[in-house]
Amino acid sequence: MEEHLVDWSRAQFALTAIYHWLFVPLTLGLGFIIAIMETIYVKTGDEFWKKTTKFWMTLFAINFAIGVATGIIMEFEFGTNWANYSWFVGDIFGAPLAVEGILAFFMESTFFAVMFFGWDKVSKGFHLLSTWLVAVGSNLSALWILVANAWMQYPTGMKFNPDTVRNEMENFWDVIFSPVAISKFLHTISSGYIVASLFVVGISAWYLLKKREIEFAKKSIIVGASFGLITSIFITITGDESAHQVALKQPVKLAAMEGLYEGKIDAGIVGIGVLNPKKTLTNDKETFLFELEAPYTLSFLAYHDIHAFVPGLKDLVYGNETYNIESAQRKMEKGKIAINALKEYKKAKRENNVENIQKYEKILIKNMKYFGYGHLKNPEDIVPPIPLTFYTFHLMVALGAWFLFLFALLLFFTLKRDILNYKWLLIVTVASIPLGYIASEAGWIVAEVGRQPWAIQDLMPVGVAVTDISTSNVKTTFFMFAFLFTALLIAEIKIMIGQIKIGPEGGH
Amino acid sequence: MFEELTLLQLQQFWWIIISLLGGLFGFIMFVQGGQTLLGRVAKGDETYKTMLINSLGRKWELGFTTLVLFGGALFAAFPLFYSTSFGGAYWVWMAILFCFIIQAVSYEYRKKPNNFLGQKVYETFLFINGSLGVILLGVAIATFFSGSAFSVDENNFSHWHTSIRGLEALSSIFNLSLGFALFFLVRILGALYFINNIDNETIRKRAIKSIKIDMPIFLVFFLLFLSLLFTKTGFAYDENLKIYMQEYKYLINFLEMPFVLGMFIIGILMVVIAVFLTIHFNKTCCIKTGGLGVVLTVMALFLNVGFNNTSYYPSSFDLQSSLTIINSSGSHYTLTVMSYVSLMVPFVLAYIFYAWMQMDKVKITKEEIEDPHTHTY
Numbered sequence: 001m002e003e004h005l006v007d008w009s010r011a012q013f014a015l016t017a018i019y020h021w022l023f024v025p026l027t028l029g030l031g032f033i034i035a036i037m038e039t040i041y042v043k044t045g046d047e048f049w050k051k052t053t054k055f056w057m058t059l060f061a062i063n064f065a066i067g068v069a070t071g072i073i074m075e076f077e078f079g080t081n082w083a084n085y086s087w088f089v090g091d092i093f094g095a096p097l098a099v100e101g102i103l104a105f106f107m108e109s110t111f112f113a114v115m116f117f118g119w120d121k122v123s124k125g126f127h128l129l130s131t132w133l134v135a136v137g138s139n140l141s142a143l144w145i146l147v148a149n150a151w152m153q154y155p156t157g158m159k160f161n162p163d164t165v166r167n168e169m170e171n172f173w174d175v176i177f178s179p180v181a182i183s184k185f186l187h188t189i190s191s192g193y194i195v196a197s198l199f200v201v202g203i204s205a206w207y208l209l210k211k212r213e214i215e216f217a218k219k220s221i222i223v224g225a226s227f228g229l230i231t232s233i234f235i236t237i238t239g240d241e242s243a244h245q246v247a248l249k250q251p252v253k254l255a256a257m258e259g260l261y262e263g264k265i266d267a268g269i270v271g272i273g274v275l276n277p278k279k280t281l282t283n284d285k286e287t288f289l290f291e292l293e294a295p296y297t298l299s300f301l302a303y304h305d306i307h308a309f310v311p312g313l314k315d316l317v318y319g320n321e322t323y324n325i326e327s328a329q330r331k332m333e334k335g336k337i338a339i340n341a342l343k344e345y346k347k348a349k350r351e352n353n354v355e356n357i358q359k360y361e362k363i364l365i366k367n368m369k370y371f372g373y374g375h376l377k378n379p380e381d382i383v384p385p386i387p388l389t390f391y392t393f394h395l396m397v398a399l400g401a402w403f404l405f406l407f408a409l410l411l412f413f414t415l416k417r418d419i420l421n422y423k424w425l426l427i428v429t430v431a432s433i434p435l436g437y438i439a440s441e442a443g444w445i446v447a448e449v450g451r452q453p454w455a456i457q458d459l460m461p462v463g464v465a466v467t468d469i470s471t472s473n474v475k476t477t478f479f480m481f482a483f484l485f486t487a488l489l490i491a492e493i494k495i496m497i498g499q500i501k502i503g504p505e506g507g508h
Numbered sequence: 509m510f511e512e513l514t515l516l517q518l519q520q521f522w523w524i525i526i527s528l529l530g531g532l533f534g535f536i537m538f539v540q541g542g543q544t545l546l547g548r549v550a551k552g553d554e555t556y557k558t559m560l561i562n563s564l565g566r567k568w569e570l571g572f573t574t575l576v577l578f579g580g581a582l583f584a585a586f587p588l589f590y591s592t593s594f595g596g597a598y599w600v601w602m603a604i605l606f607c608f609i610i611q612a613v614s615y616e617y618r619k620k621p622n623n624f625l626g627q628k629v630y631e632t633f634l635f636i637n638g639s640l641g642v643i644l645l646g647v648a649i650a651t652f653f654s655g656s657a658f659s660v661d662e663n664n665f666s667h668w669h670t671s672i673r674g675l676e677a678l679s680s681i682f683n684l685s686l687g688f689a690l691f692f693l694v695r696i697l698g699a700l701y702f703i704n705n706i707d708n709e710t711i712r713k714r715a716i717k718s719i720k721i722d723m724p725i726f727l728v729f730f731l732l733f734l735s736l737l738f739t740k741t742g743f744a745y746d747e748n749l750k751i752y753m754q755e756y757k758y759l760i761n762f763l764e765m766p767f768v769l770g771m772f773i774i775g776i777l778m779v780v781i782a783v784f785l786t787i788h789f790n791k792t793c794c795i796k797t798g799g800l801g802v803v804l805t806v807m808a809l810f811l812n813v814g815f816n817n818t819s820y821y822p823s824s825f826d827l828q829s830s831l832t833i834i835n836s837s838g839s840h841y842t843l844t845v846m847s848y849v850s851l852m853v854p855f856v857l858a859y860i861f862y863a864w865m866q867m868d869k870v871k872i873t874k875e876e877i878e879d880p881h882t883h884t885y
Contacts, residue, residue, distance in 0.1 A: 057883075061883075062617070062620070064616075065612055065616035068572060069609045069611075070609070072612070073609060075576055075579055075580060076579055076601060078594075079590045079591060079593070079594025079601070080595055080598055080601055081595075082595075083595025083666060084595075086583065086587055086591035086595065087587055087588055087590075087591040087664050087665065090584075090587025090588075090590060091584075091838045094582075094584030094587055094838065094842075095584045095846055097579075098577065099580075099849050101573065101577030101579075101580040102850070105573040106577075107859075108569075109570050109573045110570065111863065113566045113567070113569065113863070114867060117562075117867065117882075118866070119882075120882075122866045126866065130863075164839075165662075165664050168839040168841065168842065172845045346662060467595040468595070468665070469598060470671070473673060484610075487625065491623055492617075494623065495617055495622055497622065498620065502621070
């Protein structure tokens with residue numbers, strides 16, 4: 001395996017995922033907002049709502065196209081860049097991807113055509129149904145891919161088969177109803193709804209600043225802010241549950257999210273903090289140069305008990321006997337035993353040595369949950385990049401709180417005052433459009449960077465998951481993707497701005 | 509129901525589904541074919557070109573979706589193929605993906621103001637997708653018969669043994685013959701689709717003319733592919749799953765599986781009949797006949813290479829690393845679960861068919877395209 005291959009493979013996947021996620025959240029949320037608007041049109045027969053629906057649909061389509069373009073590559077990148085991973089867990093991981101294709105993508109693509117081109121070709125009812133189905137289809141698609149991602153974070157419902165050297169599914173329901181999958185799905189789609197709500201209120205605020213499309217903009221703000229406010233409340237609940245699941249299933253990630261080196265009881269959440277760059281696992285320097293902590297909150301968030309012990313990075317790396325936490329070193333030893341047992345098992349199989357087959361199978365089963373640790377070089381390898389995980393997590397939380405406040409403000413000033421007179425609020429609302437994207441991307445960075453070095457938690461580190469390929473190939477495609485996606489993103493933004501400037505009157 | 513099936517039966521069932529998806533993808537590539545005909549049929553007339561693009565634009569996503577599903581189904585049902593082929597023939601698949609990425613935005617962005625790259629570039633993207641994308645796909649599928657340079661180790665991790673990672677497939681006449689045959693076939697389908705979907709006499713005439721040009725060329729490449737295929741020594745395996753070379757393997761497969769041979773012949777005949785009726789009797793509905801013919805033909809080719817003790821992804825580097833439906837599939841449990849999911853496929857096909865019927869009741873006309881209140885590409 002060439003040096004830096006893993007880094008480049010990860011960089012390429014990160015690039016693709018980050019670009020793809022620039023477009024998906026808007027699709028997830030705007031689909032429903034449009035469906036709500038069209039429902040109002042069908043119910044009232046008011047042409048204003050038809051025009052409004054069509055305008056937002058135009059923006060939806062611009063975004064949808066590039067979302068599809070960046071999405072196709074992701075499915076195949078599991079094979080192209082992570083071939084060993086694809087075999088090792090393909091028996092479980094492939095299923096949700098296939099289900100996504102059958103149940104979600106066809107629904108989206110079929111009814112997308114009706115939604116855009118069927119206005120005067122199909123009945124009002126069928127058209128409305130199509131619009132709803134596009135929204136449902138895109139969210140169904142998110143469900144299945146998030147089930148797959150959640151399984152990587154918390155592998156469940158499978159067993160290892162030493163004959164095929166892979167994990168095989170044992171219980172489909174465990175995979176799709178895993179608590180991590182449920183919380184991840186709800187948390188992620190609600191972040192998409194917030195992005196879409198911010199997009200709608202932000203663009204509407206821009207019209208109001210320009211004194212254009214007054215009625216259209218105000219009504220769009222009411223729909224967008226209502227949707228956003230409800231979702232913002234919901235996302236705090238799903239966020240809490242997500243963090244709880246992280247605490248239970250990925251304690252190292254939680255410790256990195258909070259910059260928690262030393263485990264403690266009555267642990268608090270750092271509301272605002274600046275990490276000390278000189279702090280390492282092995283020195284006793286202060287973790288923060290500056291911090292504001294809310295006492296007991298982390299213990300409660302993690303374990304729903306204000307006095308619970310929250311393990312820190314040192315406990316998790318070097319072990320803590322008091323709290324029965326095994327060291328990474330010990331896990332690595334057990335992992336190596338598992339890897340060796342697999343080797344011996346295969347040898348015994350070749351020799352048809354029944355006694356050894358049984359012996360090594362037992363050893364393997366006993367140590368299998370540490371299998372991935374056997375590939376690590378140092379105990380410290382289990383720690384993800386702390387600053388990136390910490391700052392992105394706190395940025396996401398802070399922005400989430402801001403969005404809740406903003407939607408409440410917007411609703412109040414639109415319904416109880418004349419929002420046109422509050423220019424500062426309109427400017428802030430426009431400025432908040434990119435913040436939604438930043439928060440959503442930050443959430444993914446927390447989820448994915450925070451679980452390093454694992455491709456599959458505890459079972460397979462990224463170094464083993466990667467395709468056996470020369471680094472230059474991956475580098476080349478990385479820059480090709482970077483160039484292509486950037487060009488398409490520029491095109492998308494320019495077209496989007498162009499359409500917004502034209503406005504609903506010119507929209508079709 | 510599916511639980512009672514043996515692993516082999518499930519593997520066979522899933523290979524049938526993969527073959528069906530391959531066939532459906534072959535049919536839906538009329539979109540790609542149509543994209544390469546824009547110049548020939550529109551002849552520089554902007555309105556005609558917009559009509560053609562809008563006609564295709566209402567279907568392009570289904571092709572995309574079918575490709576994704578094809579990948580997903582292979583991942584779930586035959587994960588060793590997925591890891592070996594995608595991780596190994598890296599550049600071929602990357603090139604194919606690039607061709608599809610650029611298609612996805614081209615319809616929506618082509619005529620939008622401030623589209624950054626300009627209309628011509630997006631139209632070029634469509635042409636690249638319809639030509640290079642299709643030829644590469646044909647070449648990739650041809651390697652199912654001709655083999656690739658990979659090996660699979662005892663952990664079932666695969667390794668590729670050429671530095672150009674799959675591009676070597678382009679040096680084979682056999683592979684290229686299928687690639688070009690597919691390219692001209694989808695152009696024929698594209699023309700049949702235009703004839704059916706657009707209510708315009710000029711476009712109809714030009715589409716018929718293009719079929720007259722493309723059909724003989726298609727036949728040359730297709731017959732070349734068939735003659736090479738039927739005289740080819742193929743990759744077979746015995747009852748111990750040991751791979752060996754067998755003369756005339758793919759011809760023998762057809763002869764030993766008359767049902768598949770029947771599908772293949774009927775499929776080809778349907779395409780020929782569709783072309784004949786369109787050219788000589790001005791029929792406008794032959795995309796259905798031709799499309800079904802393509803589904804049957806492609807499906808039969810997949811069944812030929814997957815069944816009858818044949819390695820569907822052979823290794824020219826290490827014979828015993830060759831993949832068969834037996835040694836590369838998912839587990840019994842996963843295939844069972846996926847089989848239940850596959851019961852949704854008829855339902856999905858039904859609503860696609862219904863939506864298409866609803867949309868295509870009214871043909872695309874010049875007036876619709878020129879209406880400023882219509883959403884057009």
